[in-house]
Amino acid sequence: MANPSNDFSWAAALAGVRNGIVKISILLVVVYAVISLVGLFLEPADYRQFPLIESRVIIWCIAQGHLMFGAFVLGVPIFVLIAEIIGVASKSEQYDRMAKEFTRLLAMSYTLTAFLGGLLLIGLMLLYPRFVIHMRTVFEPTWFWYLAIIFMEVFFAYLYWYSWDLLKNRKGLHIFIGVMVNLFGLAILLMTNAWTGYMMTPEGVEGRDIAITVTDRLQAFTNYTWIPLNIHRFIANVCFGGAIVGAYAAFRFLCAESDEERARFDWMGYVGSFIAVSAFIPLPFAGYYFGMEIYHYSQQMGVSMMGGSFAQLWYLQAILIGALFLGINLYLWLGMNRIPGGERYRKFQIAILVVIATGFAVWATPHSISATVAEMRAMGGTHHPKLGVLGLMSAKNTAVNMMILATFLNFMLYRRGNMVATTRWSMAGKTAQLVGILATVGIVVGYGIYGYFVPIGVSVGFSVYMVLAVLGCIFLFLLIEFPMYKGARSLGEIQWGKMPERSQYVLFFLAVSFTWLMGLMGYIRSGIRQYWHVYGVMQDTSTGAFTPTHGFATGVVSVIVFVFFLLIAMVFALAMRSERKEQRAS
Amino acid sequence: MKRTFARILAFVVLIDLFFFYVGQTLTQAEQHPPARLAITVDTDVDTLVVMGESLVKNKGSCLICHKIAETGNERGPDLRGIGGQAGSRQPGVDAETYLMQALSQPAAFMVEGYSNIMPPANKPPVDLSATELKAVAAYLQSLGGEVTVKVTPEDESAAAKTTEQEDISPGLTLMTQKACTACHDFEGDNRLIGPPLTGIQERMSREQILQAIVDPDAIVAEGFVSNLMPKTYATELTPAQVKLMVDFLAGPEKVGWIKELWDHPAAQLFFLILLFNAGMLLAMRWTAKV
Numbered sequence: 001m002a003n004p005s006n007d008f009s010w011a012a013a014l015a016g017v018r019n020g021i022v023k024i025s026i027l028l029v030v031v032y033a034v035i036s037l038v039g040l041f042l043e044p045a046d047y048r049q050f051p052l053i054e055s056r057v058i059i060w061c062i063a064q065g066h067l068m069f070g071a072f073v074l075g076v077p078i079f080v081l082i083a084e085i086i087g088v089a090s091k092s093e094q095y096d097r098m099a100k101e102f103t104r105l106l107a108m109s110y111t112l113t114a115f116l117g118g119l120l121l122i123g124l125m126l127l128y129p130r131f132v133i134h135m136r137t138v139f140e141p142t143w144f145w146y147l148a149i150i151f152m153e154v155f156f157a158y159l160y161w162y163s164w165d166l167l168k169n170r171k172g173l174h175i176f177i178g179v180m181v182n183l184f185g186l187a188i189l190l191m192t193n194a195w196t197g198y199m200m201t202p203e204g205v206e207g208r209d210i211a212i213t214v215t216d217r218l219q220a221f222t223n224y225t226w227i228p229l230n231i232h233r234f235i236a237n238v239c240f241g242g243a244i245v246g247a248y249a250a251f252r253f254l255c256a257e258s259d260e261e262r263a264r265f266d267w268m269g270y271v272g273s274f275i276a277v278s279a280f281i282p283l284p285f286a287g288y289y290f291g292m293e294i295y296h297y298s299q300q301m302g303v304s305m306m307g308g309s310f311a312q313l314w315y316l317q318a319i320l321i322g323a324l325f326l327g328i329n330l331y332l333w334l335g336m337n338r339i340p341g342g343e344r345y346r347k348f349q350i351a352i353l354v355v356i357a358t359g360f361a362v363w364a365t366p367h368s369i370s371a372t373v374a375e376m377r378a379m380g381g382t383h384h385p386k387l388g389v390l391g392l393m394s395a396k397n398t399a400v401n402m403m404i405l406a407t408f409l410n411f412m413l414y415r416r417g418n419m420v421a422t423t424r425w426s427m428a429g430k431t432a433q434l435v436g437i438l439a440t441v442g443i444v445v446g447y448g449i450y451g452y453f454v455p456i457g458v459s460v461g462f463s464v465y466m467v468l469a470v471l472g473c474i475f476l477f478l479l480i481e482f483p484m485y486k487g488a489r490s491l492g493e494i495q496w497g498k499m500p501e502r503s504q505y506v507l508f509f510l511a512v513s514f515t516w517l518m519g520l521m522g523y524i525r526s527g528i529r530q531y532w533h534v535y536g537v538m539q540d541t542s543t544g545a546f547t548p549t550h551g552f553a554t555g556v557v558s559v560i561v562f563v564f565f566l567l568i569a570m571v572f573a574l575a576m577r578s579e580r581k582e583q584r585a586s
Numbered sequence: 587m588k589r590t591f592a593r594i595l596a597f598v599v600l601i602d603l604f605f606f607y608v609g610q611t612l613t614q615a616e617q618h619p620p621a622r623l624a625i626t627v628d629t630d631v632d633t634l635v636v637m638g639e640s641l642v643k644n645k646g647s648c649l650i651c652h653k654i655a656e657t658g659n660e661r662g663p664d665l666r667g668i669g670g671q672a673g674s675r676q677p678g679v680d681a682e683t684y685l686m687q688a689l690s691q692p693a694a695f696m697v698e699g700y701s702n703i704m705p706p707a708n709k710p711p712v713d714l715s716a717t718e719l720k721a722v723a724a725y726l727q728s729l730g731g732e733v734t735v736k737v738t739p740e741d742e743s744a745a746a747k748t749t750e751q752e753d754i755s756p757g758l759t760l761m762t763q764k765a766c767t768a769c770h771d772f773e774g775d776n777r778l779i780g781p782p783l784t785g786i787q788e789r790m791s792r793e794q795i796l797q798a799i800v801d802p803d804a805i806v807a808e809g810f811v812s813n814l815m816p817k818t819y820a821t822e823l824t825p826a827q828v829k830l831m832v833d834f835l836a837g838p839e840k841v842g843w844i845k846e847l848w849d850h851p852a853a854q855l856f857f858l859i860l861l862f863n864a865g866m867l868l869a870m871r872w873t874a875k876v
Contacts, residue, residue: 009873010873011870011873011874014866014869014870014873015870017866018863018866018867018870021862021863021866022863025859025862025863028855028859029855029859032851032852032855036852143851143854144854144858147854147855147858148858151858151861151862155862206759206760206763206827207759207760208710211759213757213759213760213826213827213830214826215824215826215827216824216826217826251590251594254590254593254594255587255590255591298705298711299651299661299703299704299705300647300650300705300711300712301711303647303650303651303661304647304650307650307659308647308650309615309617312612312613313612315608315612316605316608316609316612319605319608320605505594505597508594508597508598508601509597509601512598512601512602513601513605516601516602516605530617530619530711531618531619532710532711535710535711536709536710536711536713537710539619539710540619545618545619546616546617546618546619547616547617548616549614549615549616550609550612550613550614551609551610551612551614553609554605554606554608554609554610554612555606555609557605557606557609558602558603558605558606558609561602562598562599562602565595565598565602569591569595
């Protein structure tokens with residue numbers, strides 16, 4: 001994608017958009033031609049084997065890669081648009097420049113997303129033809145609209161980029177184009193989630209395998225997990241997008257040649273991580289809602305996910321989430337060093353660390369331990385005699401809510417770093433905030449303990465009260481915080497760029513952990529269908545229809561993450577080159 | 587810059603490997619889909635019980651919710667001693683009938699204190715065949731009771747049918763589900779309660795077949811009486827279901843060449859490519875003029 005600022009004319013902008021349309025057209029024609037031509041030479045079959053690598057593994061890798069780039073290109077435009085709107089509202093060129101910088105990353109990512117999507121389609125059509133017949137029976141009428149929406153998304157996304165400088169004096173129109181990018185992006189999300197959700201929780205069909213009757217296509221589309229999947233993926237996309245742009249900023253910070261450049265990318269890294277953290281806080285709640293709906297659809301599927309063969313992967317998830325919480329808080333603490341006045345809040349770091357580390361330890365404590373016979377004899381079963389109680393949901397819900405609350409408080413302290421509240425009621429406000437926090441801690445811990453004295457069916461319901469208490473506390477805290485610090489006295493400007501290099505590696509750590517988490521959770525979500533392509537409707541009878549060992553599965557996730565970072569490094573390098581070219585041109 | 591890039595890459599690989607390592611420390615086991623067990627009328631009671639136990643522990647995933655030992659899950663009733671209790675759970679229902687009902691219609695009778703969370707074992711995803719259900723019932727009876735369950739030839743043929751039914755056309759599957767086959771012969775010329783439907787497409791048009799389904803008494807075939815076929819299909823079935831039935835009986839709908847062409851994915855793809863590329867060219871020409 002060329003730079004938009006080299007030629008400020010509509011002709012040049014539309015030429016850029018046309019290139020995007022031509023590119024997606026060629027890709028679709030190539031995909032169609034490959035499927036049709038290769039299909040001519042192949043014998044009819046229900047499944048075909050990919051050479052050397054198992055068909056299932058190759059499809060898994062391509063699908064997850066496509067999903068990661070898809071999440072990135074759908075997540076980033078959301079906060080790009082918000083940054084642009086903030087820039088216009090606050091008349092800050094800094095926000096506008098950052099929004100444009102983020103958009104620069106999208107150009108190559110769109111191409112990679114489309115390329116991987118094309119590969120996925122070819123792979124499914126050639127390796128899993130019978131499954132495609134099933135999906136075609138249910139969803140074929142939606143495919144035309146999906147392609148039309150892809151074209152619209154490409155059109156608006158390229159127009160958004162190429163008209164950035166052209167419309168700098170007509171921001172309203174440019175923002176409108178940004179809204180359209182997001183609307184079509186959302187439509188893509190809704191459509192693909194319908195297919196994915198249907199595979200997990202099918203509805204609206206009767207019969208089995210390919211002998212099915214579509215009794216209600218709308219019901220198949222808006223299946224049981226469609227809404228929770230939409231919510232979960234929407235938030236996760238923003239979170240993931242934030243983490244990746246944070247990594248890009250860290251990369252640029254480490255490559256910076258001047259203090260000014262370092263300051264710019266330090267700020268951008270902070271914004272990226274802020275977006276990731278803001279979206280990360282509600283993510284466990286969205287995940288909980290998603291899990292709850294899976295249970296409502298099928299207890300068996302839910303129990304397989306949480307207590308069956310996939311249960312052990314949740315320890316890995318706990319380690320990932322614990323590591324993310326630690327990473328986020330470490331970044332904030334390192335960032336406080338560049339804030340004049342930030343040292344006032346250093347004393348709270350130990351307490352916050354204790355809460356996070358304890359929460360991490362509780363969350364990662366398994367209920368049933370895989371142990372040798374001798375160890376089990378010594379413990380008197382698969383449950384540890386003392387620590388086993390921490391493996392129950394009551395303890396885990398308490399831990400995650402406390403970690404979220406502690407991280408939120410740490411961020412609030414970071415925000416207050418160089419500010420001194422001057423409002424007359426600030427003392428009362430802070431007291432009210434403290435009371436709110438203590439009350440929330442009381443509710444969360446109280447329900448956590450009470451959960452041990454009631455049947456499991458009742459204690460599971462307590463998590464709703466815990467979540468509501470934490471969300472309510474955050475809401476009330478902010479409700480007091482903003483007016484309380486309005487017109488606050490500043491202790492000095494934030495020294496952007498004065499961050500140790502290790503802080504930038506924390507941003508990379510967050511990006512890799514988020515990507516890993518996405519790969520792992522994607523595997524669990526898909527894996528709980530076990531030997532069903534479409535749960536309970538179409539059985540997977542291929543040679544790959546088994547749940548692999550956790551070691552193998554995490555190995556595949558590891559390879560996917562590594563390849564993703566190689567590709568995203570290419571995106572970063574191209575974006576940097578494009579920016580430097582633009583600077584030279586101007 | 588190259589050094590920075592190499593350092594970052596090494597750091598990313600290190601984190602990636604750490605999480606990979608954690609994955610290797612977990613319990614490692616593959617889970618394969620359960621095979622359908624070959625259970626026949628000749629299978630002796632002891633083997634039936636062993637097979638039933640295997641089904642309970644593996645394919646049935648029953649122990650996710652029930653327990654058969656001191657430790658185990660309690661989402662569903664404790665199965666210890668169920669063989670002795672089954673005969674007295676419901677008045678007038680013997681142990682075998684109770685167990686078969688509990689497996690295939692779990693909501694029909696709920697043990698006090700438990701909610702209706704069990705999927706019917708004879709339906710997907712558990713999907714036990716008729717003979718497998720008998721094996722599970724035999725195993726459950728063996729838990730504190732006397733095994734009376736026996737596999738019958740009917741169970742055997744029902745189990746064989748379950749494995750075969752996947753390749754039947756969706757229209758016929760639906761008509762079988764709606765019990766159309768009870769009154770109509772689909773394969774021969776037998777006059778049952780309703781007229782035979784073999785070769786119906788040569789005698790009636792699509793429209794007439796459609797009318798015969800949704801308003802069966804509008805035209806009654808010669809030699810048959812009216813008011814026998816239910817008139818509820820118009821409301822009971824969705825339009826998509828009715829279309830499937832009609833497609834099965836009359837053959838696929840003949841459509842005009844335009845629709846036939848449009849239904850081809852290549853035509854739709856070509857249309858979109860043409861629309862967007864031509865649109866872009868027009869927009870560019872227009873801006874060049876302006």
